Amino acid sequence: MSPIRVLPNALVNKIAAGEVVERPASVVKELVENAIDARATRIAVTIEEGGRQLIRVVDDGEGIAGDELELAVAPHATSKISQDEDLFGIATMGFRGEALASIGSVSRMQIRSRRHDADEGYEILVAGERIERSRAAGCPPGTTVEVRDLFFNVPARRKFLRGVSTEAGHVNEQFARLALPHPRIAFELTHNRRTTHQLPTQSSIKDRVARFYGPELADELIAIDWNERGLRIEGYVAPPARSRATGQWQYVFVNDRYVRDRFVQHALKEAYRGLMEPNRHPVVFLFLSIDPALLDVNVHPTKIEVRWQDSNLIHSQVLAALREKFLRTDLTPAMRGPAPGRSYPGERTADADQLRREAAEFFRSTTPTVESGGSRGTSPAIPPAREARGTPAGSEELWRSLPTPATPGAVEGGDFQPVTEARAAAGSRALQVHNTYLVVETPEGMVVIDQHALHERILYHQLSRRIAGQALEAQRLLLPETFSVTPDQIALLETHAELLQRLGLELTPFGRDSVAVQAVPTVLRDADAADFARDVLDKLSVRGSEPHTEVLIQDLLSMMACKAAVKAGDPLTPEEIEALIGQKDAVEKSTNCPHGRPTALRFTLAELEKQFKRT
Numbered sequence: 097m098s099p100i101r102v103l104p105n106a107l108v109n110k111i112a113a114g115e116v117v118e119r120p121a122s123v124v125k126e127l128v129e130n131a132i133d134a135r136a137t138r139i140a141v142t143i144e145e146g147g148r149q150l151i152r153v154v155d156d157g158e159g160i161a162g163d164e165l166e167l168a169v170a171p172h173a174t175s176k177i178s179q180d181e182d183l184f185g186i187a188t189m190g191f192r193g194e195a196l197a198s199i200g201s202v203s204r205m206q207i208r209s210r211r212h213d214a215d216e217g218y219e220i221l222v223a224g225e226r227i228e229r230s231r232a233a234g235c236p237p238g239t240t241v242e243v244r245d246l247f248f249n250v251p252a253r254r255k256f257l258r259g260v261s262t263e264a265g266h267v268n269e270q271f272a273r274l275a276l277p278h279p280r281i282a283f284e285l286t287h288n289r290r291t292t293h294q295l296p297t298q299s300s301i302k303d304r305v306a307r308f309y310g311p312e313l314a315d316e317l318i319a320i321d322w323n324e325r326g327l328r329i330e331g332y333v334a335p336p337a338r339s340r341a342t343g344q345w346q347y348v349f350v351n352d353r354y355v356r357d358r359f360v361q362h363a364l365k366e367a368y369r370g371l372m373e374p375n376r377h378p379v380v381f382l383f384l385s386i387d388p389a390l391l392d393v394n395v396h397p398t399k400i401e402v403r404w405q406d407s408n409l410i411h412s413q414v415l416a417a418l419r420e421k422f423l424r425t426d427l428t429p430a431m432r433g434p435a436p437g438r439s440y441p442g443e444r445t446a447d448a449d450q451l452r453r454e455a456a457e458f459f460r461s462t463t464p465t466v467e468s469g470g471s472r473g474t475s476p477a478i479p480p481a482r483e484a485r486g487t488p489a490g491s492e493e494l495w496r497s498l499p500t501p502a503t504p505g506a507v508e509g510g511d512f513q514p515v516t517e518a519r520a521a522a523g524s525r526a527l528q529v530h531n532t533y534l535v536v537e538t539p540e541g542m543v544v545i546d547q548h549a550l551h552e553r554i555l556y557h558q559l560s561r562r563i564a565g566q567a568l569e570a571q572r573l574l575l576p577e578t579f580s581v582t583p584d585q586i587a588l589l590e591t592h593a594e595l596l597q598r599l600g601l602e603l604t605p606f607g608r609d610s611v612a613v614q615a616v617p618t619v620l621r622d623a624d625a626a627d628f629a630r631d632v633l634d635k636l637s638v639r640g641s642e643p644h645t646e647v648l649i650q651d652l653l654s655m656m657a658c659k660a661a662v663k664a665g666d667p668l669t670p671e672e673i674e675a676l677i678g679q680k681d682a683v684e685k686s687t688n689c690p691h692g693r694p695t696a697l698r699f700t701l702a703e704l705e706k707q708f709k710r711t
């Protein structure tokens with residue numbers, strides 16, 4: 097082994113650069129952050145060949161004094177903090193004094209800068225280990241940093257750079273993360289001499305969102321403004337129907353710094369739970385402001401992670417801010433057509449298409465053909481007759497009872513007199529089509545309801561309430577039904593005895609490899625008892641170790657609700673339609689079934705008029 101020695105500065109910088117400078121986008125981030133810290137009002141970013149050849153950032157900020165230029169590119173040299181305590185109150189984007197030194201060590205970097213009160217500017221050149229002395233140069237007030245041939249002296253890194261369009265894409269994304277939280281600063285991005293973004297000064301966050309992600313999304317955003325317990329949460333969240341397949345569209349900023357934070361992410365997931373399918377991700381632009389002393393940003397060299405002093409506070413407040421807003425917002429997705437003249441009739445926006453696909457998929461999954469209920473394998477074409485199934489909901493009592501807060505006029509066991517706004521205005525004009533959808537007139541247009549999805553949501557809501565207080569009511573079977581199971585599943589009867597009892601499901605071992613269903617929850621008395629019991633045991637086999645019993649119960653209840661709810665293809669009486677619609681506004685999250693699929697689609701008069709070219 098060689099003796100221990102202190103590494104030369106140039107090598108230290110290169111090592112640091114490995115952490116801070118991953119690709120052209122990281123250089124853009126560091127340089128623009130410096131411009132923001134210098135209180136620039138205009139920042140122009142230019143890249144060539146995805147930034148592999150050139151990255152230039154021009155700002156009109158405070159500038160660097162000529163005699164400080166050499167210091168600015170030295171490692172651990174910063175004007176932003178000076179003592180230990182400062183680390184616990186970071187109010188600037190930078191503070192590590194690493195970026196310029198790192199970038200200079202792995203590229204050919206030129207800085208030209210002039211302070212506003214100085215008569216002339218200065219420039220300095222850094223190329224790997226070589227630093228030229230700064231010298232006077234003519235330039236306007238502000239700072240220009242030019243970075244050429246990134247990684248020219250680190251072949252291993254250079255090899256890892258991707259193609260021009262990929263690197264340009266990363267720069268673009270980074271640019272958005274910097275420009276979104278600073279709407280008062282004018283930004284410009286130019287790639288290979290083409291200006292891709294020109295964002296005016298004194299703009300708004302919403303305008304920035306519109307410019308990056310399109311006006312349609314911006315129009316639908318739901319504003320959040322929350323200020324409690326020292327945490328301010330502002331910004332916008334998109335309605336659930338706008339969700340995406342990845343979490344990439346979750347823009348969360350803490351004190352104007354883009355971060356990835358698992359506490360915030362978890363709170364978002366919670367807030368949207370039940371409003372969209374579990375594998376989807378909401379689109380949000382959230383800006384958290386908090387006393388910097390309650391936060392440690394010195395966790396990661398790129399500062400993309402933070403450490404909270406009180407992560408529970410963050411989680412609970414983000415969740416509360418969204419929940420509270422969602423309760424007061426109509427989240428029913430609106431059907432949108434193309435703007436007339438712009439596209440041909442019949443064309444739909446991607447999202448409307450997606451909604452229709454989801455609805456179609458949903459329809460398929462609930463028709464008797466593929467229904468996992470008792471009709472599996474039997475003749476699917478004819479929906480089971482009402483009389484044969486007993487009551488419409490599978491339970492007279494659940495269907496009729498439970499007057500809800502929004503239906504004070506409801507008479508026990510008698511007529512529903514729903515008094516929701518929509519119903520009041522619409523009289524009793526609701527129409528069932530294809531024995532599957534309910535079309536309801538509303539003051540703004542009409543709503544098309546998926547009868548199964550809505551009924552499922554209502555039953556789920558009612559079952560959840562009941563089970564919170566006591567066990568669900570059970571009904572004994574005259575003839576126990578048996579079905580075969582695996583030995584492991586027999587053991588589940590004992591380990592989950594309490595849970596099964598709460599669900600109103602009584603199962604007893606029957607020989608070595610069968611189970612007998614003695615009683616089922618009343619709500620399911622008309623469903624296939626063995627089939628439900630089998631599904632419950634299957635769920636318990638897979639999810640039985642779920643540490644949160646409540647989560648497991650919710651899961652089982654949504655299964656129960658699905659089996660008990662009216663199906664697509666079931667004819668409904670006018671009274672049943674009334675009852676179903678009357679309860680819509682009384683349950684939480686009524687816009688989506690417990691699995692997250694939409695229960696209703698909204699068509700506005702304005703949209704219909706546009707489509708029929710009446711306007």
Ligand code: ADP
Nearest residue numbers: 130134168174175190191192193194195196239
């Ligand atoms: P840090 O931002 O962590 O302080 P940097 O290496 O990025 O470290 O920058 C070093 C110093 O150079 C900064 O503290 C600042 O004083 C100065 N500086 C860098 N870029 C600019 C700029 N665009 N305008 C004014 N001053 C700058």
Ligand code: MG
Nearest residue numbers: 126130190195
């Ligand atoms: Mg910096």
